[in-house]
Structure formats: structure tokens, C-alpha cells
Amino acid sequence: MSFSFNFDVQSQGEECPKSDIQKKEEEAKPDNTAKTETICVLKTKQALEHKPPVDSESLFENSVTETLTVGSLPPLHYLNECVFERTAGEREDDEQILSWTKDRNTDxxxxxxxxxxxxxxxTYDLLEHMDDEGETFLGKSVLDLGCGAGLLGILAFRRGARRIDFQDYNSTVIEQLTVPNVLLNCEEDSDEEGKNGNPSPKKRTLDETQPLSITRCNFFSGDWSSFLSLILSKEPVHKYDIIFTSETIYNTEYYPSLHNVFQKLLADDGIVYLASKSHYFGVGGGLHLFQTFVEQKDVFQMKCLKDIEQGLKRHVVSLKFKKTKSET
Ligand SMILES: C[S@@+](CC[C@H](N)C(=O)[O-])C[C@H]1O[C@@H](n2cnc3c(N)ncnc32)[C@H](O)[C@@H]1O
Known part of the structure; x- marks a missing residue:
């Protein structure tokens, strides 16, 4: 598996798939010059809630399923990403990101x-940290923010979280990758049975009252500001006990909306687990810039949980609301 990354900051005049809002703005512009500017400036995408399809068979056509095992965590199943290279043209992809990323080989x-x-x-660092910490997730409400394949949310799902919400910027990612991955994890693995059919220690960590049913999961696409408005529009407003977010602080422009999601949607005694590289070459963000941003906002206490020194430096940190004087 390759861990290299290629950032493609949109350059002038190139054609690329566009968000709905970008398309609308372009229609209102009379010439191509304005069109290019719009593509470069706007980074918004209207939030949508996605329901899993009734017939999901086509999602798994020509696919290869992988299984990830980390320490004593339950095995996590997911689609090998090469499926998109082979079947991009046959899949639903209004955003055209499957063919675009395939042709351009960009991350x-x-x-x-x-x-x-x-x-x-x-994501792997955070999974390893959750294994070390032994978090059970029982009865908790969890958000996998910027979920991609959704492995962190799927861990919470397998471990008996009460509600798991998955959010990704791209609707194609949610529909073609996150939802299928959750579906792949809806059956208990036979190797979790211990000897003589008795539950193994692993299986006992699952909440027996929580069936592995996708009905405990909700799926959203769209940018963070729009996602926040959508969640806040539902009464009663839902707050999360745990927010996972991995490799989402590479772009400093997004820090205000990301911080706002944490501030508005984290339960008072909740925790954000954030995993990031020290620095993202090519786009400029990284943990130290985000830490400065968080300190300036003065809402959260950030704590380092784990530093990984091999290869590019990486970190796992937590964020919790600062306590007011009366609470301490
Ligand atoms: C580099 S990917 C990481 C995916 C996944 N968390 C992982 O570790 O494999 C960054 C993710 O952050 C999300 N993201 C980044 N900027 C965003 C924004 N402004 N609004 C909403 N989502 C955003 C995207 O959904 C994307 O999947």
C-alpha cells in the first residue's frame, strides 16, 4: 500500500468535476474568465443525507474485499480501492471524481x-491508539468526520456504539465506498466464536443488545459548514460523545468550519480524536498550525496522545472542552 500523496490545487483554466454550487455560479457568469475564477475560489458543497440502497449488489461488482486486523480490535472489512480504477465508468458518479482521479492519478x-x-x-494510527486505549463505544454516539472509507466509524459500529454518523465532502465517496464498507461489516465474523461455540473475549466486547444493523448509521456528504447547518436543523439537536477525524487539517482555509463543527456538535463531556501529519507539503496545513488556531479560539484543551516518528511525523491528539472555573 502506498502512502504517498499528490495534492492538486486547482490551476487556472483546467476543466474538472465541479460541485453543484460551483456549477450554479458558472451558469450565472457570462464568460470563461469568470468561470475559472469561480472554480478556484468556491469550496462549498451543499450537505445531503444519503440512505443506503435497497439493492446493494451492484456496489460490490468486480470488487475485492480486504480485511484489516489491528491488535485485539474486531476485523474491519473494506473494499480495495483498485475496484474504482476498473469500474469507474460503470458506477454512479455525478461528481465525476472516479474517472477524474483515475485519469489524473491525484489524491x-x-x-x-x-x-x-x-x-x-x-487512520491506522488512530485505530492503533483506540486498541491501546480499549475504548468500548458501548451506547455512545459517534461521528466519523471526513470519513472516506469510514474505518473509524465502522470500528465504533462493530463495538456497539448507539449511533454512528459518517460525513465526507464527496457524495460519490459516501455512496460508492463508505456505505458498501459498512454493509461489509454488518455480519459477525465466524472467527470471533471461541472454542465450543462460546463467545471469545473479542465478541464479548460487542454490545449484544446492538445488532450489526446499518440502521444505526447515518450518512452525509457536503462541506463542513453545510453539514453543520443540516445537523442543527434537526430537532432535537444531536450531540456526539466521540468525534473521529483523520487527515482533515491539511488546508488552513477549512479550520474555522472544522472547529465550528467540533464546538457545536460535541457533547459537553465528549472527546474529539484527531490524527494528522505534522505538515502537509503542497497545501501547507498541519498539526502545529491547527494547534495555534485552537489555542487562539480558546474553547478546547488539546492533548497529545501519541507521536509517530517513522516516515513523515504523525500525531494523535484529543480535544475536550475547557472547563469553566465553576466546574473545576
Ligand atoms: C485526506 S481525506 C482523509 C480520509 C479519511 N479520514 C482517512 O484518514 O483515510 C480528507 C477528508 O476530509 C474531508 N474534508 C476535507 N475538507 C473538507 C471540507 N471543507 N468539508 C467537508 N469535508 C472535508 C473529506 O471528506 C475527505 O474525505
Whole structure:
């Protein structure tokens, strides 16, 4: 598996798949010059809620399923990303990101495709950290923010979380990758049975009252501001006990909307687990810039949980609401 990444910050005059809002703006512009500017400036995508399809068979056509095992965590199943290279033309892809990323061999096109079709390195770091920490997730409400393949949310799902919401910028990622991956994890693995049919220690960590049913999961696409408005529009407003977010702080432009999601949607005693590289070459963001941003906002206490020194430096951190004086 390759961990290299190619950022493609949109250059002038190139044609690329566009978000609905970008398309609308272009229609209103009379000439091509304005069109190019619009593509470069706007990075918004209207939030949508996605329901899993009734007939999901076509999602798995010509696919190869992989299984990831980390320590004592339940095995996590997912589609090998090479399926999109072979079947891009046959899949639903209004955003055209499957064919675009295949042809351009790019990991990220800022504001168009935010990288969700591959599993990024820090997801593995965060899974390892969750294994070390032994979080059970029982009865918790979890958000996998910028989920891509959704392995962090799927871990919470397999471990008995009460509600798991998945959000990705791209609707194609949600429909073609996240939803199929959750479906692949809806059956218990036979190797979780212990000897004589008794539950193994692994299986006992699952909440027996929570069936592995996709009805516990919700799926959203769209940019973070729009996603936040959508969640806040539902009464009663839902707050999350745990927010996972891996490799989502590469672009400093998105820090205000990301921070706003944390601030508005995290439960008072909730926790954000964030995993990131120290620095993202090519786009400029990274953990230290985000930490400065968080300190300036003065809402969250950020704590380092794990540093990984091999290869590009990576980190796992947590964010919790700062306590007011009366609470301490
Ligand atoms: C590099 S991918 C990481 C995917 C996954 N978390 C992983 O670690 O494999 C970054 C993710 O952040 C999300 N993202 C980035 N910027 C966003 C924005 N402004 N609004 C909404 N989502 C965004 C995208 O959905 C994308 O999947």
C-alpha cells in the first residue's frame, strides 16, 4: 500500500468535476474568465443525507474485499480501492471524481475531491491508539468526520456504539465506498466464536443488545459548514460523545468550519480524536498550525496522545472542552 500523496490545487483554466454550487455560479457568469475564477475560489458543497440502497449488489461488482486486523480490535472489512480504477465508468458518479482521479492519478483536488477514496495513513494510527486505549463505544454516539472509507466509524459500529454518523465532502465517496464498507461489516465474523461455540473475549466486547444493523448509521456528504447547518436543523439537536477525524487539517482555509463543527456538535463531556501529519507539503496545513488556531479560539484543551516518528511525523491528539472555573 502506498502512502504517498499528490495534492492538486486547482490551476487556472483546467476543466474538472465541479460541485453543484460551483456549477450554479458558472451558469450565472457570462464568460470563461469568470468561470475559472469561480472554480478556484468556491469550496462549498451543499450537505445531503444519503440512505443506503435497497439493492446493494451492484456496489460490490468486480470488487475485492480486504480485511484489516489491528491488535485485539474486531476485523474491519473494506473494499480495495483498485475496484474504482476498473469500474469507474460503470458506477454512479455525478461528481465525476472516479474517472477524474483515475485519469489524473491525484489524491486530492482542493474543493472538488478531498481525498476520501483512499485510506490515509493516520487512520491506522488512530485505530492503533483506540486498541491501546480499549475504548468500548458501548451506547455512545459517534461521528466519523471526513470519513472516506469510514474505518473509524465502522470500528465504533462493530463495538456497539448507539449511533454512528459518517460525513465526507464527496457524495460519490459516501455512496460508492463508505456505505458498501459498512454493509461489509454488518455480519459477525465466524472467527470471533471461541472454542465450543462460546463467545471469545473479542465478541464479548460487542454490545449484544446492538445488532450489526446499518440502521444505526447515518450518512452525509457536503462541506463542513453545510453539514453543520443540516445537523442543527434537526430537532432535537444531536450531540456526539466521540468525534473521529483523520487527515482533515491539511488546508488552513477549512479550520474555522472544522472547529465550528467540533464546538457545536460535541457533547459537553465528549472527546474529539484527531490524527494528522505534522505538515502537509503542497497545501501547507498541519498539526502545529491547527494547534495555534485552537489555542487562539480558546474553547478546547488539546492533548497529545501519541507521536509517530517513522516516515513523515504523525500525531494523535484529543480535544475536550475547557472547563469553566465553576466546574473545576
Ligand atoms: C485526506 S481525506 C482523509 C480520509 C479519511 N479520514 C482517512 O484518514 O483515510 C480528507 C477528508 O476530509 C474531508 N474534508 C476535507 N475538507 C473538507 C471540507 N471543507 N468539508 C467537508 N469535508 C472535508 C473529506 O471528506 C475527505 O474525505
Amino acid at each position: 486530492l483536488i482542493s474543493g472538488v475531491y478531498e481525498g476520501g477514496l483512499k485510506i490515509w495513513e493516520c
